[in-house]
Amino acid sequence: MTIDERIISKYTFSVPRYTSYPPVPYWKITPTAQQWLANLTLDQKDQKDQKDQNQQEVQVQVYVHIPFCHALCPYCGCYRVHLPSGTVDNQLQLIDNYLDDLLREWTLYLDALEERDIDIRKWKVQMHIGGGTPNILSAQQLARFLDSFFRDKKGHKIRCDYGSIEINPTYLPLNTNSKAATDDDFFQVLASFGFKKISLGIQDFNPHIQKIIGRNHSADLIEDLVVQIRKQGFEAINFDLICGLPGQTLFDFNYNIKQLERLRPDSVAYYNYAYIPTHAPLQQRLQEFAMMDDKDKFSSQIFVAQQMQSLKYLAIGLDHYVLQDDRLANAYRQGKLIRNFMGYSVGTNTSAAGVPTSIGILGIGASSISSSKKYFVQNHKDLAVYHQSLMAGQLAIARGHTRGDLDLLVDTIIQEIMCYHQVSNLNVRIEQLVSLSQGELTDTKLLQRLDDMQKDGLIELQYKNSFLRVTALGKFFLRNVALAFDYLFERAQRKSENDLQQGVEFSRTL
Numbered sequence: 001m002t003i004d005e006r007i008i009s010k011y012t013f014s015v016p017r018y019t020s021y022p023p024v025p026y027w028k029i030t031p032t033a034q035q036w037l038a039n040l041t042l043d044q045k046d047q048k049d050q051k052d053q054n055q056q057e058v059q060v061q062v063y064v065h066i067p068f069c070h071a072l073c074p075y076c077g078c079y080r081v082h083l084p085s086g087t088v089d090n091q092l093q094l095i096d097n098y099l100d101d102l103l104r105e106w107t108l109y110l111d112a113l114e115e116r117d118i119d120i121r122k123w124k125v126q127m128h129i130g131g132g133t134p135n136i137l138s139a140q141q142l143a144r145f146l147d148s149f150f151r152d153k154k155g156h157k158i159r160c161d162y163g164s165i166e167i168n169p170t171y172l173p174l175n176t177n178s179k180a181a182t183d184d185d186f187f188q189v190l191a192s193f194g195f196k197k198i199s200l201g202i203q204d205f206n207p208h209i210q211k212i213i214g215r216n217h218s219a220d221l222i223e224d225l226v227v228q229i230r231k232q233g234f235e236a237i238n239f240d241l242i243c244g245l246p247g248q249t250l251f252d253f254n255y256n257i258k259q260l261e262r263l264r265p266d267s268v269a270y271y272n273y274a275y276i277p278t279h280a281p282l283q284q285r286l287q288e289f290a291m292m293d294d295k296d297k298f299s300s301q302i303f304v305a306q307q308m309q310s311l312k313y314l315a316i317g318l319d320h321y322v323l324q325d326d327r328l329a330n331a332y333r334q335g336k337l338i339r340n341f342m343g344y345s346v347g348t349n350t351s352a353a354g355v356p357t358s359i360g361i362l363g364i365g366a367s368s369i370s371s372s373k374k375y376f377v378q379n380h381k382d383l384a385v386y387h388q389s390l391m392a393g394q395l396a397i398a399r400g401h402t403r404g405d406l407d408l409l410v411d412t413i414i415q416e417i418m419c420y421h422q423v424s425n426l427n428v429r430i431e432q433l434v435s436l437s438q439g440e441l442t443d444t445k446l447l448q449r450l451d452d453m454q455k456d457g458l459i460e461l462q463y464k465n466s467f468l469r470v471t472a473l474g475k476f477f478l479r480n481v482a483l484a485f486d487y488l489f490e491r492a493q494r495k496s497e498n499d500l501q502q503g504v505e506f507s508r509t510l
Helices: 005-011 033-052 088-115 139-149 184-192 207-213 219-231 250-263 281-288 294-310 327-334 383-391 405-420 426-436 443-455 474-483 487-494
Strands: 058-066 123-131 159-167 195-203 236-243 267-272 314-316 320-322 337-340 343-346 361-364 369-371 375-379 397-402 422-424 459-462 467-470
Touching: 005 294, 033 088, 033 375, 033 397, 088 139, 088 361, 088 383, 123 343, 139 184, 159 236, 184 195, 184 219, 195 207, 195 219, 219 236, 219 250, 236 250, 236 294, 250 294, 267 294, 294 314, 294 474, 314 327, 320 327, 327 337, 327 343, 337 405, 361 375, 405 422, 405 426, 405 474, 422 426, 426 443, 443 459, 443 474, 467 474
Parallel strands: 058 123, 058 361, 123 159, 159 195, 195 236, 236 267
Antiparallel strands: 267 320, 314 320, 337 343, 361 369, 369 375, 375 397, 422 467, 459 467
C-alpha cells in the first residue's frame, strides 16, 4: 500500500472512538434512576416477549469494573485507583468492601426487575470484568462475588452464558508473592462460573518498552500463562497490544509479531495508542521519550495488518484480528457483531435493515457505563460517593444521556461502518438524516463529504450512491468515515452549543 503523506496529514486529528453514540462528552439530559430502570426493564420485557414466541431466552451484557491497581501505569488513560500501601489484610478488606458495593448495586437491579415481574433466571448473562486490574482479587474473593452475583434474591442460580475478564500479566504468582495476585485457583473459579475468555493486557512484548510504560512480563512468562489457561479449558485467549507507545520504533513490531506467531492467541486487539495527556495526567511523564511520527505510525499499522493476514487472522472492525473459528469471527459472518463500551462483542437482535442493535449493557461498579436503546448512564467515579449512594439504596448515577431518533439513526450508521466497513441503503439514510436534523444536515453537505473521501480513496460509493464500502486504505481511517455522519462533532466544531463540555479532546486517528 502506497503511503500518501497528504492523506495522513489530512485525516490525522482528534476523533471519537465511537464505542457509543453520542460519545460521552456530548451527553445531555441525564435520565432519573426511575426513568432508567423503567426503560431498561421495558427493553428487556419487549425482548422477552419477542423471544418467548421463538422459545428463546433473553440475553443481556453485564460489565463489572474493578478499579484497583497495584501501581498506576503511566501510559493508561482508564479509570483506576491505586491500591493504598499497607498490610495485605487491609488491602483485601478494602477490596472486599468494594465487592459488597457491587453486590448492593446488583441487588437494586434485581429489585427493579422483580417489581416488574421479570424473571432474571430467563437471562443468559454475558459478563465482562475489566479494570483497573481485575486479577487483583484473590481466588476466594472472586468466588464469593461470582457466587453471590449469579443468584437471584431467592438463591436460584442465574446462568452465565459467556464470561470474559482482563488480566494484567505483570501481577501473577509467577513473578510476585502477593496473596491477592492471580493463581491457578483464580482461573479454576472463572471456569467454574462459565467464563470462557481471558484477555491479557500485554501492550508490548519488548522489555525496553515495558520498562517505559510500567509493565514487567517476559515473553516466556506469557507463554507459561497461555499454557496454564489452555489447560483450564478456556475457549479463547486475547492479547491486547498497542501501536504508538512512547519509545516504540518500527523494529519493535517485528518482535511483537514473532510472539503472536509463536503463541497464537485466538484474537488480538492492536489498539492505536490514545495519547491525551491533558485528560490522563500521568501520560505527561512519558513526554521525555520519543514517539513515532504519523507516517511511521501509519507504516507500523500497515505492517501489522499485513503480518496478521499472513498469519491467517481475519481483520474485523477497527484494530481487531481474530482467528477464523473465533467467536467474533462467527458473529461477523452471521451479522451479529456489535461495538459498544466493552469493545466488540456478539449481539442478538437486528434492526429492520438487518444491522445488529445493542442488547444493552448493565454497568456495575464505579465509573461503569450502562446503556439501553434510549438511555446512557454512568456511575460516579469517586468511590466514597459511589458507596454512599448505594448505602442509601440508590443507584450511583452521575450523568447520562437521553437519545432521540437522530442519535439512534446515526448510531445505526456508525455501527455498520465500525463493524462491517459499509453503509447499506445510503440514499435512504441520508434522506432520514436530513429530515430528522431539521436542516442542520443537508444531502448536499453529506454527499460532498463522502465524495471527498471517495476521491482520496477511503471509500467507494456504489449503485448510484445507495451503498458505501470502506476501502483497504479507509479501514485505517475508519473513525474518519464514521465522523462524516456525526452531527454533534460538527456542532461542537462550530462552537454553537454552550451545553457541550468544554475542552473536549479525543485521541488522534494515528
